[in-house]
Amino acid sequence: KAGVTQTPRYLIKTRGQQVTLSCSPISGHRSVSWYQQTPGQGLQFLFEYFSETQRNKGNFPGRFSGRQFSNSRSEMNVSTLELGDSALYLCASSPSPRGRTEAFFGQGTRLTVV
């Protein structure tokens, strides 16, 4: 079974630009969550999608948005990039948001904003 795939692995953007990150979950998993990891801040929850619907959202500004497609693949978009958006963005998939199951993470997309 293929794992969670995130593309691209690395990205460099300039302030003010926008960026789209992609996540393909494990086959059969319908829940996809996005996290931002910065040094000292751990994994900050961005949002979670299940069956193409956003089920939960963290405390991030509206510049951060996402969507999920019918095949469960998800994209995350950040508009008007700021230097502070530089981070590792992780996607995790699980069969459903509920239940006693673990989430499986991709390798992440390292975004650098200059």
Add this chain to the structure above:
Amino acid sequence: DQQVKQNSPSLSVQEGRISILNCDYTNSMFDYFLWYKKYPAEGPTFLISISSIKDKNEDGRFTVFLNKSAKHLSLHIVPSQPGDSAVYFCAAKGGNDMRFGAGTRLTVKP
């Protein structure tokens, strides 16, 4: 909102000794708890979990303890090995919610 807290950013232990990583949570709705391990340039990988109906779960060298009344869980690694050096995240799950702590960097010295 820090619903899951790992108050020790780092921990250093000698090879062969016990490593104890701690985690506290505030939300009583959390009923499933997990530990993840993360190496640099990789995504976190699942290590061990525990349901709120248990107070201990063991898997080889790894044991997780849950104290519901104190809203506290801990991960014990015995014996610690240099390959265990990584960042460890605890996570708590309840309803549609899954939250992570800030992580503890464990260094196991040979």
